[in-house]
Amino acid sequence: MKHSIESDFPFEKIDQIAEIESYRKEINRPIYHIHKWWAKRLGSVFRSIVSGALSEGAWKDFYEKQTFFEKVVLDPFMGSGTTLGEAAKLGAKVIGCDVNPVSTFSVTQSLSNVEPSKLEDEFRSIEKDVKHEIQSYYKTIVPGCSAATPALYYFWVKVVETPDGEEIPLFSSYIFSKNAYPSKKPDAQILCPSCGAVFVGKYNSNESLCTECEHHFDPQNGPAKGSKVFDRQGNEHKIKDLVSRKDHPPYHKLYAIMALNEKGEKVYIKPSQYDLELLDQAERKLNNIRHKLPLPTMEVRPGYNTNQARGYNYKTWSDFFNNRQLLSLGLLLDRILKIENQTIRDHFVCLFSGSLEFNNLFCSFKGEGTGAVRHMFSNHILKPERTPLENTVWGVEGKSSGTFSALFKSRLLKAKKYLDEPFEIFIDERAIKKSSKKVVCSDPIRMDVVDSWEAFSTSPKGALILNGDSSSLNIPDASVDAIVTDPPYFDFVHYSELSDFFYAWLSNALGKEYKYLSREDSSHENEVQDRDSDSFTQKICKIFRECNRVLKTDGLMCFSYHHSTVDGWMAIFNSVTEAGFDIVAAHPVKAEMSVASPKSAAKNPINIDAILVCKKEVSAPEIKDAKREIQLRCRNYFSRFDVVGRKLSSGDRFVIACSQALVVASCARLNKQSAKDLVLWAANTCLSDMDSDIRLSEVG
Missing domain, CATH: 3.40.50.150 (Vaccinia Virus protein VP39)
Incomplete structure (x- = not known):
């Protein structure tokens, strides 16, 4: 049967x-x-x-x-x-x-299987030990507030330097935050390129007047346009050429912060000296204890998916994080590795590793009305982000997305x-x-x-x-x-080129315990x-x-x-x-x-x-007319999709045609060349039957 x-x-x-x-x-x-x-x-x-x-x-x-x-x-x-x-x-x-x-x-x-209650107990223990210290590096002074309040997200921009010494931030637009549905909620956050003030304007505005310095500018028009950037004199430079003049990743400049005021409301503010000093404090602490923390040391190897990042001088996986992130993540992982129960420890290491994709300098801002953080692999490539978003690692309950505490509840417990x-x-x-x-x-x-x-x-x-x-x-x-x-x-x-991002941390943490995590990187000579x-x-x-x-x-x-x-x-x-x-x-x-x-x-x-x-x-069924058999099979599937109202793209039809041709070629015991000829015929016939002039080469 x-x-x-x-x-x-x-x-x-x-x-x-x-x-x-x-x-x-x-x-x-x-x-x-x-x-x-x-x-x-x-x-x-x-x-x-x-x-x-x-x-x-x-x-x-x-x-x-x-x-x-x-x-x-x-x-x-x-x-x-x-x-x-x-x-x-x-x-x-x-x-x-x-x-x-x-x-x-x-x-x-x-x-x-792990009892959720045991995970919750351990989470509270981790929280008691490291939450306060990590969150202490993610505070800010909101104008009008009497004390420091939690920061939620930090907005950064990459800066390149021209041969003449001019530093240019890679903004394509000075509108850095808008709603996911801007036509319904048109208010947006705008950065003044003259004084750095942050103020509210319309997402589609072509004229803005800074509320602080009265600078008049087009917020849609930043100095970066595609692969090029323009200096103050209007001279054109290739961004890649300017980046390659250095031997390290581009400098990042902090230009805005989303924080909570004393009422717990989200506000956007311009960074102050307090924020810069907090960054310096985190850097000093990291330098003092770096040797004690389980931080990644692995190099970014050349590859189809890594060369873009390497072209921006990201040479090691630790380069994907700023000092504050490395300190916070290092403190957190160090505490997790002290968990005595191996099964529970490994669950938290897995959660930690999963949180890395939301806490690095390749993340970006999705906008208001969404999950806020666009993780680094949203395009399946290692694309250097010109205006990265820094998350707050531990997070603020009920206010953060992609943080360790939020992912514990939304991912691990569930x-x-x-x-x-x-x-x-x-x-x-x-x-x-x-x-x-x-x-x-x-x-x-x-x-x-x-x-x-x-x-x-x-x-x-x-x-x-x-x-x-x-x-x-x-x-x-x-x-x-x-x-x-x-x-x-x-x-x-090539997944192993991307998974090295996680492996760099996992191998440092557990490589001595698990042989499969002790390799040089996550690749294998026989990976398909x-x-x-x-x-x-x-x-x-x-x-x-x-x-x-x-x-x-x-x-x-x-x-x-x-x-x-x-x-x-x-x-x-x-x-x-x-x-x-x-x-x-x-x-x-x-x-x-x-x-x-x-x-x-x-x-x-x-x-x-x-x-x-x-x-x-198996015993192959007799097929008298291979081409007619393919046509009948394809039309059957096309009509079934049509009945349920599913519109098929030319790419979808291509998949159906090629897959049915493979079945017929296999049943007919065709050799490689005859099978390929049949698949080509099926694909071209399928597309030529459509009411469009889409060519086979356009399918993707």
Whole structure:
């Protein structure tokens, strides 16, 4: 009998649930969001994939409680652990492996059970020991207040120097804070370029008069324009050239502070001598105790995603923080490492590491009416921020976002509570107005997290978490019932270059205790991340061959994939078929949120993934007309999306066409060149059928 996912995938229902989940993934699937990972896939989608890969016959209802006891699900590219968490909720045992040590460490904490009350007790102890000292460096004097009050955010700007010695702040605009919905709330904060005063004006104003020095200027027009900057005489300079004249990152100038007044109201103020002296005080303290603190010393290695930062002279990972941040973070981590209970300690180290992305000089301000802090990886690259935002590390209760104390409550505690009561999003379609609520349809997640097959095989609720090359798994032949994963995509983001940011701290903190955190950096010679098609195919094929070895004869390997080029699709086709699998089905499904930064910037964004369903070699069905078969399959999916009102971009249609062509090519046993010709035909035919003149080369 066939597994459910071989015949179909009910994306019409799953898409609705996934759409709601995607807007607040950290709330709807908190166990995968204690720590940063890239391209996290939607839990509701992977719950369905796991269910379909283990079930036989008709599809089970999404909300049906399922108990696949003694079934084993493997994810050889576990990343954030989405597959493992969803399979555990369905009662299965799980095995996850990742070559990246940051993934291994964070997934271990995600699936480990700790009583929330014990975490709260330890948090209060940490708070008692270091909160006051950290917060003492984040105070300011608000005009009219009788004493120092808490600061919330510090606004900085990078400054470059011309050959003539003129210092130029890299402002593209002097409007530095506005509401997320400016047409409804047009008031904005404006900086005077003459005297540095901060005053209120309109977000779209082209004329401003400083309330202090009466300087008249256009607030929309700063000296930085794209890659260039202009001096007072109007001379043009390339910013990169000015930066490269120095051997250190650009100087940062503090120009504004968001603080609380004595009434607890948020106000914007100009920095005073008090604020500068506080920075000096933090620097002196850091210099005195730096040798005692677990601060990062690792260098930023050359790479596709790191060279932009290196071009700004960010040579070590400690350069990503100012002295006050290093002092505060060092004091906090030093206290965490004194926790005696290893499991609780590791949870707090994970929380600390996760908070780093909101507390560094690559963060920026999102604006009023939002979460305030735009974390450093919002664009999946290490982009030096010209006007960085400094957060306050510990934070102010109820007022801060992205701080250690705020993330403890919103991320760590919620993740542990989710293990106790894992919920799904239920859409009530019978209501007059469609609504959603949370429902529990799984038992509590109680996994025995282990790191060896011997311990795993004797545990009824085993979660085997491995670090290393998935092309050589230390598990027996035919020991896995299903493989569900989300592999790296050909020529996409090199995650280890980005994860080094966290690894630089984690290795210093726990490298002596965990071998996988004692490497030189978070990279691995066999990590599957290549811009070269042949190299990518070769590496991922080795892992798929290992999957073939450990998978039971009737088991399935299912994975999500999309790509904007035919070469990307052929790379995955060749790796799967050379590993001894047939692609027996491909189903479209919602990918990550379509408004995410990398997607919203694309001309023709891809908002869906293809779920490729693979099986050990099977009797291929006879296909008389491959091209007609592809057309029929594509039209079926296009019409199904049309029925539910889902508009497909040209990129989405490209994904559907290429994925269906792979299934037909695999079933027809076509060679590489014939398969590529068929995929090219499918892609071009699909796009030429559209009512637009979008060309294949524009899809992205």
